Each structure stands twice: as C-alpha cells, then as structure tokens.
Amino acid sequence: MVSDRRTLLADAALDVLADEGIRGLTHRAVDRRAAMPLGTTSAYFRTRAALLTGLVTRLVQLDQAELQTVAEELPPLRTAGELVDGMALLARKRLTGEGRRRSLARYACAAESVRDRELREILVPRENAGREAVRLFLSEHGVTDLDDRTHTLLTCVDGLVFDRLVSGGEVPREALEGLVAAALRQDGGA
Numbered sequence: 521m522v523s524d525r526r527t528l529l530a531d532a533a534l535d536v537l538a539d540e541g542i543r544g545l546t547h548r549a550v551d552r553r554a555a556m557p558l559g560t561t562s563a564y565f566r567t568r569a570a571l572l573t574g575l576v577t578r579l580v581q582l583d584q585a586e587l588q589t590v591a592e593e594l595p596p597l598r599t600a601g602e603l604v605d606g607m608a609l610l611a612r613k614r615l616t617g618e619g620r621r622r623s624l625a626r627y628a629c630a631a632e633s634v635r636d637r638e639l640r641e642i643l644v645p646r647e648n649a650g651r652e653a654v655r656l657f658l659s660e661h662g663v664t665d666l667d668d669r670t671h672t673l674l675t676c677v678d679g680l681v682f683d684r685l686v687s688g689g690e691v692p693r694e695a696l697e698g699l700v701a702a703a704l705r706q707d708g709g710a
Contacts, residue, residue: 529554529561530578533571538621542628547571569636576629576642582622584648586613591649597657600704604696607677610650611691614681623685645674661704673703 532554537545547561550571554560565571590610597603613619626643633639645651655670663669676699680691 525560526564526574527578529556529564530574533561533575534579534582534622534625537575537628538624542632545571545575569638572629572632572636573638573642575625576633576639579622579625579629580642580646583626584646586619586622587648587650591653594653597653598660600697600700603654603657603700604693606650606653607696607700608691608693611677611681611684611696615684615690620685623681627682627685645671658703662706663704669703673699 529550533545533550536549536553540549545568547565547568548558550561551558561571565574587610590606590613594606594609595602597606614623629639630643633643651670651674654673655666658666658669658673677691677696680695680699684691
C-alpha cells in the first residue's frame with residue numbers, strides 16, 4: 521500500500537509541477553491535487569528534496585515506459601524515413617496530452633538538477649528500447665562513433681521538443697530529416 525500511495529503522490533506532484541511550475545510545488549499543493557488530507561505528502565516525502573526525488577523517479581519511470589511502448593509499436597528501423605517517423609511520433613507524444621505535461625515537468629526538473637546532483641543522476645539518459653533502436657539503426661548504416669552520434673541525435677530531438685513546448689507547434693519533419701542526415705554522415709560531422 522505504501523508504494524501505491526507514494527506513486528499516487530508522485531503523480532499528483534507531476535501534475536502540480538506541470539500546472540503551477542516549480543514554485544507551486546509544495547506538500548500542501550500535492551495533498552490537494554491527490555485529494556489527500558493535509559500532511560499526507562509530508563508523511564511520505566519529508567522534505568522538498570525528497571518530494572522532488574520521488575517526482576523525478578516517477579517521471580523517469582513513466583518516460584522509460586513510453587519509450588518502450590514507442591519502440592514496440594514501430595517496425596525495425598531500416599530507412600532514414602522510418603527513423604524520422606519514429607522520432608516524429610515521439611515528439612508528438614511529448615508535445616500533446618500527458619506527454620506534454622511530463623515534458624513540462626521534465627524541463628522544470630532538469631533546471632533544478634543543475635543545483636542538485638541526486639536529481640541530475642536520476643535524470644541522466646538511460647538505456648531503453650528507443651535509444652537502442654536508434655543505436656542499432658546507426659550501426660547498421662555504418663556509423664562508427666555510435667554512442668556519441670546516438671546521444672547527439674537524441675539530444676537535438678529533445679531540444680526541438682523543448683523549443684516547440686515553449687513556442688508552440690509541431691517539430692518540423694524537415695528538422696528531423698536534417699538531424700538524421702547529419703547523424704549518418706560518414707565525415708564525422710554530426
């Protein structure tokens with residue numbers, strides 16, 4: 521039961537952060553969002569740091585599950601167009617609905633992690649099915665510096681998502697095509 525309540529509170533904290541920003545994230549706000557008696561959140565997450573750690577841990581869990589699902593939905597990536605399709609799908613998921621809410625929370629937590637090593641370590645990109653699909657695609661296309669190119673490509677896509685989260689609209693397909701073309705260049709220029 522404790523882990524279920526902790527998950528419920530972490531989900532409520534994600535909602536508060538997405539709606540009210542980092543300043544609005546308080547134990548009381550999470551209690552209200554979770555429809556729990558005042559003091560419940562502080563009983564499970566004694567400090568603001570503990571609340572942020574619980575929230576970020578849950579965020580990473582949800583992101584990893586999403587990446588696994590996207591990887592399972594897509595056929596094996598054979599062409600640059602298929603990779604672009606997969607990245608476009610992920611970008612849409614991150615810019616709409618619950619994905620948008622998680623993106624808002626993720627970027628707020630990323631800014632907080634600059635001053636908090638524990639949060640930074642939780643947020644560090646993890647191995648997952650989506651990352652592995654990109655890595656395998658690049659490998660099959662003769663890219664030799666796989667880790668660097670995979671990281672650069674996915675970081676650039678993340679940057680495009682952030683830009684559209686702030687400015688609105690969708691990530692342009694042409695931008696994704698350019699990133700994939702750069703990742704596939706054999707001259708070492710990613």
